[in-house]
Amino acid sequence: MKLQIMAARWQGEIDVPSSKSMGHRHLIAAALSRDTSYIKGITPSDDIEATIEVLRSLGVDIQRQAEVRPHRYTYLVQGGMQSYSHPIVCDARESASTLRLLLPLAIYSDNKVLFTGRGRLTQRSLAPYQALCMKQGIYWQQSEHTFPLTVQGHWTAGTMALRGDISSQFFSGLLFVLPLLKESSTVISTTPLESAGYVNLTCACLREHGVAIQAKENAVYFIRGGQTYRAGTYHVEGDYSQAAFWLAAGVLRGTLTCSGLNRNSLQGDRQILALLQQMGGHVGWEGDKLTARQSNLQGIDIDVSSCPDLFPVLAAVGTQATGVTRLYHAARLRYKESDRLHAMATALQTLGATVTERADQLCIVGPTPLRGGTVSGSRDHRIVMALAILAPFCQHALQIEDAQAVVKSYPCFWQDIQKVGGILTQEETI
Numbered sequence: 001m002k003l004q005i006m007a008a009r010w011q012g013e014i015d016v017p018s019s020k021s022m023g024h025r026h027l028i029a030a031a032l033s034r035d036t037s038y039i040k041g042i043t044p045s046d047d048i049e050a051t052i053e054v055l056r057s058l059g060v061d062i063q064r065q066a067e068v069r070p071h072r073y074t075y076l077v078q079g080g081m082q083s084y085s086h087p088i089v090c091d092a093r094e095s096a097s098t099l100r101l102l103l104p105l106a107i108y109s110d111n112k113v114l115f116t117g118r119g120r121l122t123q124r125s126l127a128p129y130q131a132l133c134m135k136q137g138i139y140w141q142q143s144e145h146t147f148p149l150t151v152q153g154h155w156t157a158g159t160m161a162l163r164g165d166i167s168s169q170f171f172s173g174l175l176f177v178l179p180l181l182k183e184s185s186t187v188i189s190t191t192p193l194e195s196a197g198y199v200n201l202t203c204a205c206l207r208e209h210g211v212a213i214q215a216k217e218n219a220v221y222f223i224r225g226g227q228t229y230r231a232g233t234y235h236v237e238g239d240y241s242q243a244a245f246w247l248a249a250g251v252l253r254g255t256l257t258c259s260g261l262n263r264n265s266l267q268g269d270r271q272i273l274a275l276l277q278q279m280g281g282h283v284g285w286e287g288d289k290l291t292a293r294q295s296n297l298q299g300i301d302i303d304v305s306s307c308p309d310l311f312p313v314l315a316a317v318g319t320q321a322t323g324v325t326r327l328y329h330a331a332r333l334r335y336k337e338s339d340r341l342h343a344m345a346t347a348l349q350t351l352g353a354t355v356t357e358r359a360d361q362l363c364i365v366g367p368t369p370l371r372g373g374t375v376s377g378s379r380d381h382r383i384v385m386a387l388a389i390l391a392p393f394c395q396h397a398l399q400i401e402d403a404q405a406v407v408k409s410y411p412c413f414w415q416d417i418q419k420v421g422g423i424l425t426q427e428e429t430i
């Protein structure tokens with residue numbers, strides 16, 4: 001779908017959708033208890049639905065109830081996976097979090113599990129799990145294009161060493177399952193661990209569900225065996241990775257307020273606040289809401305290794321900041337829903353921005369007026385959303401292809417953009 005977006009400025013308030021990362025984690029932890037949990041405040045998205053469907057395929061009973069707040073649901077999760085006499089199919093759709101967080105659990109469930117998936121997920125690595133499963137004697141059968149992937153076997157507690165330079169999601173996945181084994185385990189990263197903040201988020205979520213992980217120096221995790229997950233009521237806080245688009249839109253052109261965020265959140269992407277401030281952005285708390293106001297922005301150097309999901313929006317902001325914005329340590333961005341380094345470089349260049357793509361970084365020299373016209377969203381939700389907020393800078397109407405990609409994390413994005421001043425026209429349906 002190609003959407004035309006026009007806007008003079010951004011103005012208004014957004015109730016930020018629930019954190020996708022926290023949503024996945026709370027649902028999984030609830031599925032591992034033996035009682036009913038209530039996970040509140042979830043904004044469904046394609047990725048969250050993928051996690052729910054995989055958990056249901058594993059025998060977990062999950063129902064939902066609409067809340068008063070628009071687009072919010074409480075999920076009632078009756079914990080406990082089932083063991084079936086036939087192979088079961090689990091569809092991770094395009095969500096790497098779903099696949100990588102749930103694959104260890106699927107093995108633990110005592111089933112023969114056949115995973116499927118689509119789009120870019122067919123190219124995203126599972127090498128650390130494959131190597132580990134080989135060592136553990138767990139059956140692993142994979143086609144050339146990842147799916148179908150069949151796994152079956154039993155985890156043996158002990159020391160597990162795996163690469164941490166591909167994705168932190170492999171570590172999070174193991175941390176969910178290892179506390180359930182009788183004996184204790186240690187998980188070690190054989191490389192510096194990238195996106196480590198997401199593993200901290202996993203540990204914090206597990207703690208809330210009654211499970212303790214001891215995080216030691218240098219990405220070593222000690223996991224006591226024989227633990228049990230506690231059922232309860234949990235609230236999923238707002239998503240800083242999504243708030244980032246609105247905060248960026250505000251400092252670029254307008255005034256935007258975000259509600260629903262936890263001021264003391266452990267989400268790594270909370271650093272969008274500090275990063276925009278370092279660029280000269282007026283962003284600050286007013287009570288429990290975060291407001292961003294139009295500012296004169298300066299380019300800065302940003303290491304995106306701990307906040308990869310902020311890369312597209314920071315690149316967009318860089319086009320309107322004075323001087324050089326250098327987003328470095330970004331090579332892993334080539335293996336997300338698109339090659340995000342190349343996708344952003346190409347789209348911004350098409351719009352008229354001055355951008356240089358290097359192997360592991362993007363350099364943007366600004367500020368530049370943008371031409372507008374048609375750009376590819378690279379079938380990637382974060383690329384689409386990052387480009388959309390540039391609409392006020394475009395001399396001709398901005399038209400974004402693959403606009404439907406937002407459903408992966410933020411199905412209401414286009415409704416929200418209209419609330420804050422965007423005028424949308426659907427150009428064509430593919």
Ligand SMILES: O=C(O)C1=C[C@@H](OP(=O)(O)O)[C@@H](O)[C@H](O)C1
Pocket residue numbers: 020021097166167168169172194195198308309
């Ligand atoms: O654990 C998580 O919830 C996530 C971890 C990150 O992935 P990597 O660890 O692969 O960087 C992030 O990019 C992804 O959107 C969500």
Ligand SMILES: C=C(OP(=O)(O)O)C(=O)O
Pocket residue numbers: 047094095096097098309336337382409
């Ligand atoms: C990379 C992302 O998600 P996942 O890795 O779960 O597919 C994302 O949401 O930007």
